[in-house]
Amino acid sequence: FFVLIYILLGLLEPYLIGRAIDKYISTKQINGLSSLAILLATAYFFDNSSQAASSWLMARISQDALRRLRRDLFEHLQKLSIAFCDQHTAGELMRRLTNDIEAINQAVSQNVVSLVASVLSLVGIVIAMFVLNVWLALAALLVVPIMFWFTQFIAKYTRKGFRDLQKELGEINGVMEESISGQRVVKAFRRSDVAVERFRVSNQKVYQAGIYANTYALMLMPLTNVLGNFFVIVLVGLGGYLALKNLVTVGMIATFIAYAQNFIQPLRQLANMYNSIQAALAGAERVFEMIDTPAEVDH
Numbered sequence: 001f002f003v004l005i006y007i008l009l010g011l012l013e014p015y016l017i018g019r020a021i022d023k024y025i026s027t028k029q030i031n032g033l034s035s036l037a038i039l040l041a042t043a044y045f046f047d048n049s050s051q052a053a054s055s056w057l058m059a060r061i062s063q064d065a066l067r068r069l070r071r072d073l074f075e076h077l078q079k080l081s082i083a084f085c086d087q088h089t090a091g092e093l094m095r096r097l098t099n100d101i102e103a104i105n106q107a108v109s110q111n112v113v114s115l116v117a118s119v120l121s122l123v124g125i126v127i128a129m130f131v132l133n134v135w136l137a138l139a140a141l142l143v144v145p146i147m148f149w150f151t152q153f154i155a156k157y158t159r160k161g162f163r164d165l166q167k168e169l170g171e172i173n174g175v176m177e178e179s180i181s182g183q184r185v186v187k188a189f190r191r192s193d194v195a196v197e198r199f200r201v202s203n204q205k206v207y208q209a210g211i212y213a214n215t216y217a218l219m220l221m222p223l224t225n226v227l228g229n230f231f232v233i234v235l236v237g238l239g240g241y242l243a244l245k246n247l248v249t250v251g252m253i254a255t256f257i258a259y260a261q262n263f264i265q266p267l268r269q270l271a272n273m274y275n276s277i278q279a280a281l282a283g284a285e286r287v288f289e290m291i292d293t294p295a296e297v298d299h
Helices: 004-023 032-080 082-087 090-097 099-132 134-140 143-181 182-190 192-217 220-244 250-291
Strands: none
Touching: 004 032, 004 099, 004 143, 004 250, 032 090, 032 099, 032 250, 090 099, 090 143, 090 250, 099 134, 099 143, 099 192, 099 250, 134 250, 143 182, 143 192, 143 220, 182 192, 220 250
């Protein structure tokens, strides 16, 4: 409900700015401009208030979901067989209860509302653009298939990278836990050099997996910025041509540029969210792999 309110108000604000330019500023009519300015300020106030309310509610909902997930995972772990515990180090199991849950937390608590808002905002802006001017709307939508193609291309590698990274982090946690908890045994049998070498090998694997995952993850943002600039350039060029032909007004061009910037912002948010969502999905696979493991029968 609150997301829908601030999305609708976000669509209204550029329209009011364009109307102010066409009806009052370009015609130099002061009467009515103050009323429109008050209406715009009110829209911004309720826009920001609704965003704050939706974020607060989502924080409560997401933390409750994660509390239940941690509880279910820990309770299920107590029912698993000794064989399962022998096959997984304590450090790896601890990572599933902490880091993997935290990766899910980052995606759920911060990105669910943003994801819904971004999708609704994109749909709303497209509809508003076509209502105002079909040609400018078609020109604006040139960037969308290019963006989705890049995202789909990078997605394949990013998901694999974060899955491997989570796995290697679980391995290095296991190495550290075994070495630290068994420190007396390591010292007694003079195995410090072996422990250091095992850690070095595992640390190198984490390093390589981290480079792979983050290289593809960080490619999305600069690509989005380039496409965003291209988006505005196309609108300014075509809008200026149509304005010279008296087919559109200056206020409408201003409205479209504002919509273009508002259109790019959700795309940038989706690009940012994509990385944390991939990390969360990789963590979720490991969490639910454990939850789906059959429990030991209690005879």
